Amino acid sequence: MSDDGPSYGFDTLQIHAGARPDPATGARQTPIYQTTAYVFRDADHAAALFNLQEVGYIYSRLTNPTVAVLQERIATLEGGVGAVCCSSGHAAQIMALFPLMAPGRNVVVSTRLYGGTVTQFSHTIRRFGWAAKFVDFDDLDAIRAAIDEDTRAIFCESIANPGGYITDLDAVAGVAGEAGLPLIVDNTSATPWLCRPVEHGAALVVHSTTKYLTGNGTVTGGAVVDSGTFDWSASGKFPSLSEPEPAYHGLKFHETFGPLAYTFHGIAVGLRDLGMTMNPQAAHYTLLGIETLSLRMERHVRNAEKIARWLENDPRVEHVTYAGLPSSPYHERMKRICPRGAGALFTFAIRGGYEACVRFVDALELFSHVANLGDTRSLIIHSASTTHRQLTPEQQEAAGAAPDVVRVSIGIEDPDDLIADLDQALARATA
């Protein structure tokens, strides 16, 4: 596909963006460039590459042709100018914050986040001298109050994992804009087919490509997408991007690369020095998955809506938390933020509490009991006895992981088979 071609639709871009027939062989599918290094044409070529005067391949910790195709594909689908792929979603979150933060700085984050992110932000980032301030993102004044002189970013998820919550991205982006701060949105649960955070004011978008983008449960990966719209020089708060970068012989990234400053910094400094690189095999599996993203998401959503409705009407089920149901307090917001649907991840409570949930999970035959989501296969987890085991019942409740709640990631199997499996397991759990 040529870079200045017509603007294609999503279904076309998910197959073609970033890819062209291999110049050496004509290979139509993107080859796996399983190589560590790339031969320089001559000494001048090598110098130009190292000076970032010419874009090309040096060493696969920084750039690799297979990974580069995936980066361009994800950036295109999200409506960004560039992307940096990483070894996992958690790596992408560190990579996203890295150019913005310094010891003593903080990020204001939503309380409604993936459990692993809560741990990463509450404990691990403190080792770098960074801090996260957790706030209810439905309370815009609380976000404003949490922002101080040392705040460098605002972070939330579009569709928050797991509790059927949708963030009002337009409103939160407004608060970030008032404060001159970049909004970072984790768009893992929604994918760009359901929600494009850049169109709602996000400066950066992060992904765990482990989930729906790959879609087949084969590899971990992550991505940071740069909208190219944030002015890194306006406030003086982002010296890594606006001032001479000592880790890159004094280069001023924003002045030199304009809207691509953040992307170039992510590769030339972030990947170079943190080394959280995606390998070309992982990029290959994710490229295969992305080709069918819209087809899968459409089916994921249709199945999830059907199953959530069935569960809501079942007397053995206490309640269902899914923004795709008209009964959800977030249903109206869904129509604005992700009008094609609320994703395929939701929780429901079973009458009979903790014991019934444990029996239910064990009785399921088609659903797999795993700590993952976004697979073609339907998955389930009882958070209170697994991922949230160490929390008190009050903390479990606040995290949307009460003892009587299970979380499902609805796959793309025949929905009637999934309902039959849920039906027999509910019968055995509540007998």
Ligand SMILES: *Cc1c(COP(=O)(O)O)cnc(C)c1O
């Ligand atoms: C899984 C997940 C992550 C972490 O991604 P990994 O690839 O497992 O490191 C972050 N955010 C969300 C919303 C996730 O679902």
